[in-house]
Amino acid sequence: MSNGLCVLVPVTEVATVEDEFEIEGTAIADQYLGADLNEWDDYAVEEAVQLQEAGLADEVVTVTIGPEDCEQTIRQALAKGADRAIRVWDDALEGVDLLDVGAKTELLKAVVEAEEPDLVLSGVQSGDDSFGATGVSLASAVDFQWGAVVNGLEHDLEDGVASVRRELEGGVEELTDIDLPAVLTIQTGINEPRYASLRGIRQAQRKDLDVQTLADLGVDASAVEGDLELSEMYEPETESDVTVWEGGADDTAGQLAELLREKGVAQ
Amino acid sequence: MTDVLAVADHRRGELRDVSYELVTAGRELADVTGGNLHLAIISGPVDDFAEKANREGVDAIHTVSHGEEFNHDVYTQAITQLYDAIAPQYVLAPNSVNGLDYAPAVADELDLPIVTDAVGLEADGQTLIANREMYGGKVETTVEVDAESALVTIRSAEWPTAEGTGDAEIEAFDVEIDEDAIGSSVTGFEEVGGGDVDISEADVLVSIGRGIEEEENLDIIRELADALDATLSSSRPIVDNGWLPKNRQVGQSGKVVTPDVYIAIGISGAVQHVAGMKGSDTIVAINTDPNAPIMDIADYAIHDDLFDVVPALTEQFQ
């Protein structure tokens, strides 16, 4: 079958932070950081793989802007069923401490132009920088249609139209028809992301992971310089006057029980 | 280029509160840049909205009467044309679900840097300095925007709402909407999360988050809720996993609750969760992480493992 869709999934590796951490300059000190596949992108990969399993998509390709360290995270997406991966990196990106939406858009745009997907499934947001903007920005840059915060996609895509649900505030969902090609930013809960099987993990090792530099993509270094500079990072000031109960679980539970009784709970 | 253009937010016939907060944020910026504050009102009953939004601090209101409901192509076209006509230094939009459906596209079209979800803004006429959170609210950052002009989306409930009656001139802005470029259409709306329980009616909520780890473990939370005669609610991941129905979800995309007592167990306190429960009378947090953002709004806290504290608490009521 060759008339199925090509689906591109921009996948980002997010930095996770331990409970106790220290800030050094404008970053969290390395020893407190871990890495994970972005939660929202996990759902986007799953949605793409399900489209393929339903016979609607021919190929699922992931694209990640990130250094070599990300490859483990990329293999995770491959193990869940993506066919191949592209990783974009360049010395020019090494010194950038906050890759802004404009810069990400330039890089992803070059990949979209090379791959010519029919559908791009990004996440709503990256869990660490949380711009929540890259998908829609990319759509505009490549002249695709789009839908932000999609928590339902009908798997028929007939006549080149995607029928989606956009999750608005307060439990209201908007039903929208969107012309393809399109970028949809995928919200958690749209599906149930699978765990990679052992077989999937083995196969992932053999799948193509193609590394592209700015020159390979024909993107000028000036395009990724960005206009945002991270100038400070600090722990948020709190106006909180929280009472913290100390002691073992029996003690603290006892104190809470006392409070609840005072408030008339369970009486 | 010293003016500020803010874009009002509305949905299904109602102007949303963030519109008045945008007026406050926009006025503050315009005072520094020395320009005027313009407010754009696009689609829906624009004249009615314009009258409501005409509060102290607004200098001009531009209405674009085109369609009843939000459409991102209409917004993008209207705002880019307004930008060309007004030449503002800064454009402010809401960091709402619809805001995030057009603001990045407007920034791309106009080649402006975009800062999203700002919780604070400062300007000195040249540089724009925005405060925003990272890592789910664990740290706050200062971001400097080194460009002549920029687009910023602001988090709701961070700026006070503008009050008073303004004397802005209200004018219908003459846009040319290219209908052929509109590639999406709304076919309807649905309310989700109805059903047997209404958590917004509860006096006491026992609310569980991702700290519970496994579906089977929910039993200890159910037992606690029963012992307290309380109602069970949760953060989003629990509903996403299908462990509880949608009508139990507290937060921006779930329900807004205001119980007498809200017990947040294994919930970090992400902004979208807090939006749904910060109005609770007394907030208790049980969380192993003393730095979790939920601690900022909690009245009482236990920094300990829920698997130890919850059974001990249940026992107190049996």
Ligand SMILES: Cc1cc2nc3c(=O)[nH]c(=O)nc-3n(C[C@H](O)[C@H](O)[C@H](O)COP(=O)(O)OP(=O)(O)OC[C@H]3O[C@@H](n4cnc5c(N)ncnc54)[C@H](O)[C@@H]3O)c2cc1C
């Ligand atoms: C557009 C949009 C809308 C959203 N709407 C909502 C919404 O309506 N409602 C909502 O809740 N979220 C919403 N979210 C998601 C939100 O951003 C967070 O991802 C979510 O609230 C996190 O849920 P959590 O606190 O349960 O999980 P986490 O953030 O993973 O926190 C788990 C917490 O449990 C603690 N913990 C772990 N183990 C234990 C233990 N043994 N004992 C005690 N504590 C423990 C950890 O320290 C941590 O603080 C939305 C996001 C977006 C982008």
Ligand SMILES: Nc1ncnc2c1ncn2[C@@H]1O[C@H](COP(=O)(O)O)[C@@H](O)[C@H]1O
């Ligand atoms: N470094 C990256 N590489 C690939 N895709 C990314 C990257 N950063 C963000 N994205 C995509 O854009 C979405 C939104 O990210 P953001 O706008 O940074 O919150 C993510 O869910 C990814 O799909």
